[in-house]
Amino acid sequence: MNPVAGKTRQWIDEGRDPRSAHWQAGLETMMNRFSGLLEPGCLVPVHPLEEEDLPIFNEAMERIDLSPDLLAAFLPPGVANTIVPPDAAEELVRIDPAKPSYKLLILRPGEQERILSGEFSPDADRPGLDIFQSGALLGNFDYESREIFLSEVSKTVHTHLWTRENWQEKERMAYTINWFQRCLLLGRQAVIMDRDNSFFHSPTVIKSNRIDALFLLIYKTVTNRLQGRETPQNTAAANSPETADTAKESLTALVEDQMLDLLHRVKALEIIDFTTFTNRENQAFKDEFARTLARLTSDLEKKPVA
Numbered sequence: 001m002n003p004v005a006g007k008t009r010q011w012i013d014e015g016r017d018p019r020s021a022h023w024q025a026g027l028e029t030m031m032n033r034f035s036g037l038l039e040p041g042c043l044v045p046v047h048p049l050e051e052e053d054l055p056i057f058n059e060a061m062e063r064i065d066l067s068p069d070l071l072a073a074f075l076p077p078g079v080a081n082t083i084v085p086p087d088a089a090e091e092l093v094r095i096d097p098a099k100p101s102y103k104l105l106i107l108r109p110g111e112q113e114r115i116l117s118g119e120f121s122p123d124a125d126r127p128g129l130d131i132f133q134s135g136a137l138l139g140n141f142d143y144e145s146r147e148i149f150l151s152e153v154s155k156t157v158h159t160h161l162w163t164r165e166n167w168q169e170k171e172r173m174a175y176t177i178n179w180f181q182r183c184l185l186l187g188r189q190a191v192i193m194d195r196d197n198s199f200f201h202s203p204t205v206i207k208s209n210r211i212d213a214l215f216l217l218i219y220k221t222v223t224n225r226l227q228g229r230e231t232p233q234n235t236a237a238a239n240s241p242e243t244a245d246t247a248k249e250s251l252t253a254l255v256e257d258q259m260l261d262l263l264h265r266v267k268a269l270e271i272i273d274f275t276t277f278t279n280r281e282n283q284a285f286k287d288e289f290a291r292t293l294a295r296l297t298s299d300l301e302k303k304p305v306a
Helices: 003-013 018-034 051-063 146-160 169-186 210-226 235-239 248-268 279-302
Strands: 043-045 071-075 103-108 114-119 128-133 136-142
Touching: 003 018, 018 071, 018 103, 018 114, 018 128, 018 136, 043 051, 051 146, 051 169, 114 146, 128 146, 136 146, 169 210, 210 248, 210 279, 248 279
Parallel strands: 043 071
Antiparallel strands: 071 103, 103 114, 114 128, 128 136
């Protein structure tokens, strides 16, 4: 028996509403199909975006805060309009099928997967969220407008899907870097996030200080860019220059340019106020800049830029 069909049958045998059981199974099947595209903790488009899709995707990226374990798919109309609730489940229909749909699917992996389906198209009759687990509809969240949807969506995600406990350093690292990449992509730092779980905003969680945390963020971001690691929120890697045969001096200059560019963006986005640095922090900034530059250059000498 098909594993999804078997799970659906089990849910129904346990007394779940067949409509919600079949719908959750269908949503999980879609997420399995997207799995090769998804990056934990990131909102990822699962289909190439048209120009008119970009503002809507950017709104979602700004407003939706994900813990590092969550898988999140952004579905533009080319995909979203093919995903329609069962005819019998009218309460799950949020938009006229003839109108362009924009959907979110967010999956919390685990023994009992929990999945959120959201509709927030400008043309939606009822923008809102539906949450399922073990074939049961746990709750509907209806909003009077998509603006209210966008202002409330992260609260719902935090309450019903977030993993809050036992974050390790790697989770805080991934969460903070994803936040920074969102800021760079959107050109603003006012994206929703949890400061207590960000090593940049709360350096003490990794037993650090704000200067070291800043350069750790710079180090990780430049590494992703120059070693060709293109992520859903870091497309700069694809445009990095070919430097495998570059002399050490040129490689150092390239790395320095990348660091200075990021520091300029940090200043322009007002992510940190450099004027508040003490004399000791100013000296630490200079020392850490030099150390990070040398570390990155050494890394790239050992593993040339892709």
